[in-house]
Amino acid sequence: MQCDQPTFKRESGDERRLAIAAAARALIVEKGLEGLRTRDIAARVGINIATLHYHVPTKEALITLVAESMRDDFKRQALRRSRHGKTGLQQLRMEFEDFQESLTDTPELITVLTELIEKARRDAGISSIMAPMHDFWRYQFASIFRLGVDDGSFRTDVDPVAAALITTGALMSFGRIWTDFSVSYEQLTTELERSFILKSPS
CATH class of the missing domain: 1.10.10.60 (Homeodomain-like)
Structure with missing residues (x-):
């Protein structure tokens, strides 16, 4: 046999x-x-x-590969739920939910992203890889704020670019908190949202 x-x-x-x-x-x-x-x-x-x-x-090729893998992970996460037809406020909340999911399910993504961004400040080669990826994330938020201003869910005087910098900076800072000076994620995102939404007249 x-x-x-x-x-x-x-x-x-x-x-x-x-x-x-x-x-x-x-x-x-x-x-x-x-x-x-x-x-x-x-x-x-x-x-x-x-x-x-x-x-x-090369080192640059390795960092590029790591950055691409993270970008692909974030893209897959975003594509799981359609943003089509959502208001600016609804999309902002979805971004907050996605970031919280990353913190809970794949915290290494935030750790690695933070490490690479910090290194990029001192290394032109890494900066050329990380800056476009980091700015793309900011542009996504700026687009959400522009939409929210247009659809009336955010204040008309919100500056989309400044709002994007505030929001992404706050989220990244929360992701690397290492001291006792902290708040819950819900407190952070609630306060951020309150900064931009159009308040109903009392």
Whole structure:
């Protein structure tokens, strides 16, 4: 009787790159960006250094891969619920809910994002990768505030760009709180919302 030979699934290039990105993100959470070493990434993925360098030959390529993986995660999250036909206020609340979900379900995303943004302030190469991604997030909020001004759910004198900076800054600050000076997420978002909504006449 002939025995069946075991079959092995060959990992695709995309799957390997996803594994590298996941390992790099986990190591950034554990050791910080300064402690990120290619040999540690290779060991965690189960590949040799040569194979790792084939997929990410430079530091910039590795950071780009990590940033792309986070961008794709955030995009998938946003696409799960349609924003079509929603008011500016409704979309703002959805963004708050998505951010809270990230804090609860994938807190490493916020940790890694914070690490990369801080490093980008001192590294032009990383800045060129992270700045467009970070600004895209801000532009999304600015669009929500413009919509809210137009549809009447926000005050007519709200400056969309300033409001976007205030909101994203507050959310990022909340995501990296490490002292006792803090409030609940609900308190934060309620106060932010109250700053922009059009109050009904009493």
